[in-house]
Amino acid sequence: MPTVSVGRDRLYAALGRTYTQEEFEALCFEFGIELDDVTTEKAIIRKEKHLDDDGDVDGDDEVIYKIEVAANRYDLLCIEGLARSLRVFTGTEATPKYKISPIPRDSMHRMYVKPQTSQVRPYVVCAVLRGVTFDEARYNSFIDLQDKLHQNICRKRTLVAIGTHDLDTVKGPFSYEALPPQEINFIPLKQEESFRADKLMEFYKSDMKLKKFLHIIENSPVYPVIYDSNRTVLSLPPIINGAHSAITLNTRNVFIECTATDLTKAKIVLNTMVTMFSEYCENKFEVEPVEVVSHDGSKTIYPDLSCYKMEVSLSEIVGPIGISLDETQVVSLLNKMQLQAESCASKEEPRISVSVPPTRSDILHARDLVEDVAIAYGYNNVPKSKPKCMTIGGRQPLNRFSDKLRAEVARAGYMEVLTFTLCSREENFDMLNRTQDVNKAVIIANPRTSEFEVVRTSLMSCLLKTLKHNIDHPRPIKIFEVGDVVTLDGSCDVGASNNRRLAALYCNSQSGFEEIMGLVDRIVKVVRAPHVKFGQNYYVPTNEPEFFPKRQCKIVTSDGKQIGYLGIVHAEVLRKFGIPDPCTFVEIDVEALL
Amino acid sequence: MSDLEASLLAHLNSGGDVPDSRSYASSLGVTHKELEDVIKSLAAFRIVESKDITKETWVLTDEAKGYLASGSPEAQLLAAIPPEGASKDVLKEKLGSILDIGMKTAAKNKWIGFEKGNKDLVLRKVDTIKDELQEQLKRLESGEVLSDKVIDDLKRRKLIMKEKTSCYALKKGPQFVAKRKKLATDVTQEHLRSGDWKDLEFKDYNFGAQGQPISVGYVQPLLEVREEIQNIFLQMGFTEMPTNNYVESSFWNFDALYQPQQHPARDSHDTFFLQAPATTKQLIEAYLEKVKEVHQCGGYGSKGYGYDWKRDEAEKNLLRTHTTAVSARMLYKLAQEKPFAPKRYYSIDRVFRNEAVDRTHLAEFHQIEGLICDYGLTLGDLIGVLEDFFSRLGMSKLRFKPAYNPYTEPSMEIFSYHEGLKKWVEVGNSGMFRPEMLLPMGLPEGVNVIAWGLSLERPTMILYGIDNIRDLFGPKVDFNLIKSNPLCRLGLQ
Structure with missing residues (x-):
């Protein structure tokens, strides 16, 4: 939102009266602008020069109001227009004819x-x-x-x-x-x-x-x-x-x-x-x-200073607000907003013709007139009502299911954390001993810093980073997160799709490999369903670079579909994240279990 | 209860008293130390009253203790002499130093004699003797008072010495009971099985001490608040929207919302655009044409923005800047369903802004969004719903300020009076979706959508008094905060 700086005394002179700050703030609130700051030229210069309060600088002591105005009201960007709008709004002046x-x-x-x-x-x-x-x-x-x-x-x-x-x-x-x-x-x-x-x-x-x-x-x-x-x-x-x-x-x-x-x-x-x-x-x-x-x-x-003519019915204006006014009242409210209006002769429903002056380029549709009438009437005077439609609430199954799993893992004694989706390429790939897979990750075109280069493709770096920030916490540290990763996906209209993951990390003087397997066993036990089946052995050994060899596996359903993986985090990975103690990590595809 | 305690209490109960705990202990055949423990325990509960007494008594020396056990030297000597007598050397060998001490008294008592001419052979003169010394030592040991003469004699022979001893004089205390109940510290399986829980009396518990640390799991505080807000929506009949699509096209994020292509929000300074996947080619062509038309030259009663709308801009992919992109998709879908049915939708999920991160801003945060779509909805309805919603969040004093938002008209900023801060604070934004957004989707004329949005983090920070957003969300959150956070009480009012 743009901010306009105006001299308080000049503004009050232009408004033809003075206000206390509270009165002026109340007027701004009603009109839809905001007194953002009260300062002086001196104070502004001091601030720019990083001087303290008694630093001697040039500049005026005149009180300056910084007023925030709506981004589509270009006519409020100077004291002339601001004062004119407020004079018309408060009824001390009619809208000028340009x-x-x-x-x-x-x-x-x-x-x-x-x-x-x-x-x-x-x-x-x-x-x-x-x-x-x-x-x-x-x-x-x-x-x-x-x-x-x-x-x-x-x-x-x-x-x-x-x-x-x-x-x-x-x-x-x-x-x-x-x-x-x-x-x-x-x-x-x-x-x-x-x-x-x-x-x-x-x-x-x-x-x-x-x-x-x-x-x-x-x-x-x-x-x-x-x-x-x-x-x-x-x-x-x-x-x-x-x-x-x-x-x-x-x-x-x-x-x-x-x-x-x-x-x-x-x-x-x-x-x-x-x-x-x-x-x-x-x-x-x-x-x-x-x-x-x-x-x-x-x-x-x-310039083309002609007015934009609109003709609207009374109900088009008062209907969406939920108030009942006659056309004369609406005309006078529109006039307060610099919209020259008059009721037109009509046999049926009352109609109002509105001339939108060249200063009000923001008016595009009858709905904009509705807003102006509502503002002039006072938003806080509109009687409140209740929508009458009868609807039944409900959750997204995936989100509800995720919440159930979150509760299950928390009951198993793990602490929930919440990390960012955005991370650096290095964290998402190199620090996990993984090669940068260009066919996988969503890449940001205009990152401000390296923290926001890619969207995570796994929760692993996020949990390791979180552990690193709490490295002095008493062991064992057991943390988890349920959150989305995003990967490129040609079958989706935008070319990428989210995937809900559950990840847990165990850190202690020993790896906790069996602890994590115990957690997986628990999850496998509770997610079993006619369409989600697991055989006797759902752990299948793997050989991935982020884990120690022979201490890693994937988790598969009875039809051989991989739904997750786990392992003792490789020493090189731990070193890159600055973690001195052994850790075991597991990540599970929640959507595959739904 | 020990036998010793039982005997003592029975003794006192039957009218006896104990003037000297030492002699009482020896009468019972226990050491004084054992009795002392019982006395201290009983005295602590004022079952007995004990008075400390210190006195000097005669005690046996080590030498005397030997005589007490094995007899006096003269008695030992006599026992060592066989009927035919024995030579001094043989006796010396048997008795050692005892021989010389014993000879004197034995000779004086005429218990022994010597063979004439052979002074070396010692003969017994009597068959039985009475060992007076041993008798005296026994009597002394049992606490009997001996005559001064005997004492002097024993003292001279260095068989006794004076020692200071402390003991107790006991009588019934104010809380005297004949049988004391044992105080329990815990209830055990044994108590329950044996039935003696009926007689249990508990020892006082130290409630100043903390309980044992327990091992539990924890949920993230921000997500606790999310759950409660979710519950409020559900109570109000809202259905959750599917928001698990962070990557969005500019089309759905902006154009569909009637946000013009030159709007500052579409600047790379505010929005994360994508290098991969860079664009969305699959757009709904017929709808896209209508959106283009309404931007360029209006329609549906609008004069439009009057600019040259570019498809390239709409195809640019981004990380959604608001969940309203999802609302737009849902409303478009709803518009295709005939006949029209009213809906209440909500979502709480992540949105992304390419902003500098500081104490109050993150590049990703959670947006809460609610909307109702039906014929004839009004600004008054919106105000009514907002009061319902926010009062459940503990914000019952609301007021509304006119605001600008490209896709809502009228638009209202929501302010709530904060009792702690004693001022009005902005808590969200709301409005009615513009006809230029809804009509091209194909929603029937007369259908209005009232909607509002706010961040999840800000009310949570106010709720828990957290002033740095990174203390609430992200990898730098302190585990201790997660562990010590109180229950979320939203929705309990």
């Missing part, structure tokens, strides 16, 4: 899209904010919102990248092109000299903030770039803007371009930028459009 300024089509700014862009980053959408008044706080919020959008919906600029420019420093029409990097030269933001694009990429490899975006275009033969009519570079998306068009506190007219690989998200991002910051325009909530001319000649005017 407008496109009525300028003739031929005096609009234009962006021409060149065909090569489709090779790397095919979409661009633009808009202009006229007569903006920035101050330091507004400016910072403007920059922060871009950061937040880049981190979230833009997926670290892969899907969308935002460029904002001082319109008065450049001259339209603009062009969105894709050129070989050697052909692009400009002075990037925060630099003083001109770079060639490929050299610039090299340069940014040491830039902590920017290096993580380089991979997006690095391997493309052409880089996306936006020029004005004087061939001034506005930006090299999604990496950096040009220094020339940089916005400042004095910028009055802002040109916003969003380049993208996903057009839907580009539109959402552009709409979020303009709906949030048109608040500071001369004509509040009015946005100047830009015409984007595609290489195929088609022309589209952005």
Whole structure:
């Protein structure tokens, strides 16, 4: 969930009243956001520098609220939108109507899209904010919102990248092109000299903030770039803007371009930028459009601030909540959530028409309206009821059977342990004297550490590791686990399947080979069934590398099927796991006994 | 009960007393030590009252003890002389040093004489004698008081010496019984067979001491909690889902749940993707088409996410990040069954997250999931079920916060008031599955699914006051924790 930092006093000023922290937390809870932390700029800097409380640092003493918001509410990622939503929610303000300024089509700014862009980053959408008044706080919020959008919906600029420019420093029409990097030269933001694009990429490899975006275009033969009519570079998306068009506190007219690989998200991002910051325009909530001319000649005017119209029946809304309200009540609850609604004339069931503003891109379905009505009504005011369906409970036979075996082994005096499914290749194979069987194990593609390289194919390394961590425990140590191993399995849709295993380990000054055989005898005795039969001799000698020779065997049913194996753990294996005392291990396939 | 104890108690019972335990012991023909043990045992229970007495008595020297046994030297001498007499040398050989001592008194008593002219031959003068010395020694030994003259005489002859002795004066104690019961420490087979258990009286037991350590088996604490939560589901009519498939396709883990392909959860930072088996090719084509459609351009009343859905992404295999992947499979299966029948499903099993491991996070943990599928279910029903479920877990004070989850709408975070921490803590997530998830599966319009989920580890940690998850799950769990963990009392309320 994204977190937004806002100055408490600025927030309260924007809300038109102050709250105690408890009151504000209660409001957040009701609305579905969370006051995650209360801090100050000073404290944040101290924390970053690992200083203690009295360490003297620069920075403000203003109280900062860190507020966690829903991941699909991009309109809550800045103080402007957050305060606006809460004002509407608490009924102190009506939802603003966002407008496109009525300028003739031929005096609009234009962006021409060149065909090569489709090779790397095919979409661009633009808009202009006229007569903006920035101050330091507004400016910072403007920059922060871009950061937040880049981190979230833009997926670290892969899907969308935002460029904002001082319109008065450049001259339209603009062009969105894709050129070989050697052909692009400009002075990037925060630099003083001109770079060639490929050299610039090299340069940014040491830039902590920017290096993580380089991979997006690095391997493309052409880089996306936006020029004005004087061939001034506005930006090299999604990496950096040009220094020339940089916005400042004095910028009055802002040109916003969003380049993208996903057009839907580009539109959402552009709409979020303009709906949030048109608040500071001369004509509040009015946005100047830009015409984007595609290489195929088609022309589209952005931003699209039209409302998404939905029409729903009253029962569609209140039914899933389980409350009874009339359409007027529902309309006023929707309005609290910035959804402009009105009841429509209908002879039959009451219907409600809803206009979803461009800020609420999260609304996809009538069910989303249901949630908003429920929130506005108050989740904790919804009367509780009981589902009426009559059903009968039951267990999975394998799980119930596993529990019975667990109880049996515990009754035999063994201690149950619970270990991880993930382990290293070394533990699962080499440390058990086994060769790495590539046709057997599920292998993780992106392990963070060697602990998580493969999914275990037996419980043996898990029990040995557990023993090692408790090596000082008084002997004899008798442990067991019932758990799943996973092996490749072509007969399964995903190509691998689980297998339930029972494993036990005995450790003492002597191997306990006969102890473990006694446990197996007990298990064999209790699992006998008409379809699970054992002959007189169910131990058949084996010669596996993880056990001592001649002190190991497999366990077979009367029809010769192997259901398990046991043996005195080989000295080499014990050494690799750091265990000084003899051990006997047994593993049994539980599913074969079910 | 020893005979000695019986005699003593009988003696005291018949009105006798024992002024001197030593003489009493010798009257019974036992050593004083034997009697002393009995006295101490009886005195401990105040059956007799004993008073310590210390006195000086005359005791025989070793020499005198010899005379007591074999007779006085003069008597021995006389016995050694045959009727025809014997020479001093022969007697000397027989008697040793006794001869010289015996000669004096024997001569004085005129028991012997010498042949005239041959002073060497010793003759008997009397046939029988009375051995007074031996008599005196006997009397002294038996505790008789001898006259001062005799004492002086014996003292002079170094046959007696003074010795300090302690003994006891005994009389009935306040708890006097004529016959004492023996205190038992245990009940034996013998007691039961002989029937003398009826008269058993037990010795006091030392309850300060611990019992003997016993050898038992143990179950893992986390799995104990799992069992109780399982029982709660079963009481509420839920059926367990088959969750023994850790490897899952992105399709079932994400796409089927209407989780868009660019969702951050599908990042390699959060999810374990697989090198082998890398992909799932076997997907249900007709259903897959519907899922693709609803992601790309909506339908079923939805406007969709409006992006280019890629099959490759859906085919990527992973270790399931939630058991909701199984719920999706189960709901799809349910949708194919006609006519529709309502279901309550639950599962508790492992899920995997490619996260950094710390005190509260593991790369694999257990997810608890419950869902109900039926016509006309409401948010109010969900709240009702959650209150039923959580109150059985000891969390009866709940409140709900709006939240976001790609596959539920409405979505609610569940908070419970923790009496110990004096605050509201998040205990789970819940919601109603989105129509965009359910309708492509083929579930009838109007069927809703209410669902909730939480981890097994977190409530267990709160329950047992464990603050490091690795102390509860994994190879580093201390055996002593498993051994000493109390019974899980969930579900007993």
